[in-house]
Amino acid sequence: MTLYILVLTVAISIIALNNREVMSKMIFNPYMISVRKEWWRFVTCGFIHADWLHLGVNMLVFFSFGKVVEMYYAAVFEEKATFYFMLLYLGGIVISITPSYKKHLNNAGYNALGASGAVAAILFTAILFDPLRPIYLYTIIKVPGIFLGVAYLLYSYYMDKRGNDHINHDAHFWGAVFGVVFTIALKPSLLLHFIDNLSSF
Helix, strand or coil: CCHHHHHHHHHHHHHHHCCCCHHHHHEEEEHHHHHHHCCHHHHHHHHHCCHHHEEEEEEEHHHHHHHHHHHHHHHHHHHHHHHHHHHHHHHHHHHHHHHHHHCCCCCCCCCEEHHHHHHHHHHHHHHHHCCEEEEEECCCEEEHHHHHHHHHHHHHHHHHHHHHCCCHHHHHHHHHHHHHHHHHHCCCCCHHHHHHHCCCC
């Protein structure tokens, strides 16, 4: 499923990058959603990106951790794993952008796009399953996933409050929260598994 989502996202992003009309119809704009009832933008915005770097970074992180989460989901949820994985990804897009909808409801000039919320949901789900698994910063600095995850949440919260770099850090934060809450809601015993893993550090 990870590969299918990646290919679909890359294909749609390429089309949108080369066609302003497609981009404008898919991008997240709270004002247009509210006034014109274009609710599909809650989902379509997660399949388009601002540029090649934005697309590349999101898809690299997604591919790196998506396969891991698929493996964990298959072990825990068996035949429902693919369906739950799709809900995790799509829910990450929708839930992560919802606070921005409320915040910018009357701002016709506000737009957002990208799979960052869904990618954060995937990344933090991987951390939930194995919090001490190392993540490599810049391919050389080895950091346990839980420490990097907490630092990332604090950074996203701080940068969202500053709000001066045109990045929707709110989506990163809420995407991460959704990934953890959604997965625990499906299998509450995973919270105990998470705590047991941390206690072994």
